[in-house]
Every structure is written in C-alpha cells, then in structure tokens.
Amino acid sequence: MASARIVIDPAFRVGSIDRRLFGSFVEHLGRCVYDGIYEPGHPAADADGFRTDVLELVRELGVSTVRYPGGNFVSGYRWEDGIGPRDQRPTRLDLAWHSTETNEVGVHEFITWARAAGVEPMMALNLGTRGVLEAIDLLEYCNVPSGSTLADQRIANGATDPFGITMWCLGNEMDGPWQLGHRSAEDYGKIASQTAKGMRQLDPSVELVACGSSNRRMPTFGSWEHTVLQHTYADVDFISCHAYYEEKEGDLDSFLASGVDMDRFIESVVATADAVGAGLKTDKKINISFDEWNVWYNVRDKEKNTIRGLDNWPKAPRILEDVYSVTDAVVVGNLLISLLRHADRVRAASLAQLVNVIAPIMTEPGGPAWRQTTFYPFAETARRAVGSSLRLTLDSDTHQTDAYGEVTTIDVAGSHDPDTGRTSVFLINRDHGGSSTIEVDLTALPDATVQDAVLIADEDRHAANTLDQQDRVTLAPLTSYTQDGRRLTVELPPLSWAALTLA
Secondary structure, three states: EEEEEOOOOOEEEEOOOOOHHHHEOOOOOOOOOOOOOOOOOOOOOOOOOOOHHHHHHHHOOOOEEEEEOOOOOHHHHHHHHHHHOOOHOOOOEOOOOOOEEEOOOOOOHHHHHHHHHHOOEEEOOOOOOOOOOOHHHHHHHHHOOOOOOHHHHHHHHOOOOOOOEEEEEEEOOOOOOOOOHHHHHHHHHHHHHHHHHHHHHHOOOOEEOOOOOOOOOOOOOOOOEEEEEEHOOOOEEEEEEEEEOOOOOOOOOHHHHHHHHHHHHHHHHHHHHHHHHHOOOOOOOOEEEEEEEEEHHHHHHHOOOOOOOOOOOOOOOOOOOOEEEHHHHHHHHHHHHHHHOOOEEEEEEEEEEEEEOOOEEOOOOOEEEOOOHHHHHHHHHHHOOEEEEOOOOEEEEEEEEOOOOOEOOOEEEEEEEEOEEEEEEEEEOOOOOOOOEEEOOOOOOOOEEEEEEEEEEEOOOOOOOOOOOOOOOOOOOOOOOOEOOOEEEEOOOOOEEEEEOOO
C-alpha cells in the first residue's frame, strides 16, 4: 500500500483561481454543434433550436467560457457565412474535417446559446486563410454599438446590443502542417502582431491569445513560442497550450501520470515567455490559455475518424466520439490538478470539447443527453475550487513510468476560499494495483472538519457510461477517511480520483 503525507496551509498560495480555468470548447466538428447543442426538431429544443437538456448539463458542468468556432475548422472559416437569414446562408465544404457546413449556426446563434448557458464567449479568428482586415471586421460587427456599416448590419440581423466579446484567439495551431494557412513562427508572429494592434485600435479592452505550440512533442516547441513572443509580447495577454493524452497499449502507468507531462509543458512555456520578457526588459507577464486539453484516442482511432473522397462530404458525421472510462476520468481529474497547481499563470483553459466530440456530454438525435465519466471530476473541481490555489507540501511514495520516469503515486491540489472558509482537496491515486493511504496535516486549519467527500473508482477500470447504460459510473461518497484532531487520514482505492471539502 502506497502512502503520502500532505500539509495544507492557506497562507501559502499559488495564486487566485480565475473562473476561466473551467472553460470548454465548441467547434464545428462532427456532432458538437449539429445534433449536439443545436437540434431544432428535438422534443427538448427551445425556440432557437437549442437542446435544453444539453443546456442544463452544461450549467451543471460549471463551464465558465466556451471557445468557438474552432479549432482546425476556423482556419478555413468565413464568419460572414454565418450571419443573416438562414435560408440565404451558403453551404461550404469544411476541409479541416472533410464535412459539409450548412452555416445554420453562426455568431448570432452562438451568442444566443452562450447567454442561455451562462458562459462567456471566447472567439477564435481565422489567421490561416484570412487576415488582419477580416479579424477587425468581425470585432467591429460584434462589439461596436452602432453607427458603422458592420455594426448596423448586426443590428439589422436582430442584435441591437453589441455582443461584448472580450477574449479572442489569434488563429489556431498555426505551427501545425495540417493547418490551412500553416506558417512559420516568424510569419505567424508578424501577422498576429499586426492583427492584435489593429484590434486594439478598435477596442482596447480585448484580451488576446497568441498561438503556442500544438503540443509539447512538436519539433519546433520552445523555439516557436520564443519567436512568436518576440513579435507579439507587447500586443497579447496569453499564449496558448494544447495537449491531448491517451493510453498506449501496455503503458497504463504513463497514462495515469499524464499530469506530469502537463506540468512540464506549462513550466516550459512560462520559462520561455519570461525569458522573452526579460530580454525585452519589461515587467509585463504573459499568461497561458490552455485552450485545448483532454483525453483523446486520436492515434488509436485515427483511421476510423478519417473521411475521404471528393464526393463524400457528410453533414455532422459521427467522428471523434470517444467513450470515456473510469481510467479516463481519473486522468482528467489529474489534468485539472495540474491546471490548479499553475493557477498563477494558467488564467484560462478549455476542455476540448463540450458535446459529443471527445466530450463530457453525449447526445442521441431525438433522444437523451447523458454525462460521460469525465463529466464528474470537471464539475466537482469547478464547483469546489474557489478562491486561491494552495501551494501544498506533498511527500509521497513514487514509482517508475516509461514515459516520465519517476513520479509520485499520489498527486494533489488544493484551494481555499477566504469568503466562506472552505478548503478543498483534490487527490489522485495512480496506483492501479492497490489502495493508498494519505495523511493530511490540518495544523493550519485547526477547526476544519470534512464537510463532504466524493470519489470516482470502480472495480472495472474500463467501466463507462453509454446510451444503454447512462449511469453505469457516477460519483460515489468517499467514506474511507478518519479525523483525529488536526490529522486527517484518507484511504483511496486503486486508480481513483477524490475531492474533499473542509469547513
């Protein structure tokens, strides 16, 4: 049985937890939009065609921001296609996902949905096949109250009030050869800087995200960030990180330690950004928008998710619809621990994606919507992690992994809300062969007792929620803990994630 000791002291903080850390992502990809958030013929559809059962789950999930409309999709997207009367909108071929885009949902519909869901919109711009002017035009259309041709066009299209979109992504994964309009770091840095300057001339309040590397394994990782920030440091607020993880055959230990890779990714990008800032002799800090992250079985399922043929452009195809297991949920919980641990510099993040496509929420056309296993650690972390992220002391047994070397068997993050006095602890047991015991030192919280505690674990680590068994995996109460004064002892079953809140 592995063991660990944790010391919690609310005086030692990483930084405040920005609510945008709990964002998500809606891309025009597969059934995320059509048959996902939008299905006019569904019994639960509202007057705008949005599924109210999905909206209820999105609110329960605790999503704060939603990035839209891509993703790879955005690099071939003409935003003007998605405005005006629906029966006059063009049908386009989406080269990113080899699909047909009807443009039934565009910026107006997305804003309507976002307001119904209670989320902040985060708009991605096409800097692949388009450029500075089109980006400024979209900003003017969205945010200028009235008095210009584009603002008045928005009003004529039914939106008297401006959309007030604050956060904008300057393109998507422009380091990737798969991206339409893929550029070198030098060329992307120049157009991103030009676009940012133009947007700030129009609306100085915008917050801008420059494209970082598509993943830590890219051959240009590090040098890409350095070059891009040399051009954009004065112009942007964030640089993006993207990372997806999947279990490789025979290497469960490395998969369960995916959070270690995320830690290293974040710390490398922070170091690079700060080095550029030091060279430029500025006190400004560039933060991270980790605006794509999740478990995604991309390598395993690549062939079945690939659509080909000049005469084969399906509408809303069933692609990238991963069914998540208990194991995947534990890893998602660990990735959230990593994000919390770096809350001082990761000020926004987006779980990719929200519905159907590698998503915590699944739907069936004309049928139900249900929670995947990964829904639970996200919703509980979003609900409990309020206030400040804590700098915890962890002394844990370790074990070896093929991908990341020696890692701690237990991982942990914590938060403290000074307004309510509540402290939350998030734990993962990476040992898939046995239980683990964690001793939590509460000396700095002398009157704290456990208010409630939940657990994700199962004797079958492959257990999942499906159309036929929508509640096979749910949160369970964590009862295997004892408290003796200022010492809390928690026993976690093999391969598990847990959250405890003390008051």
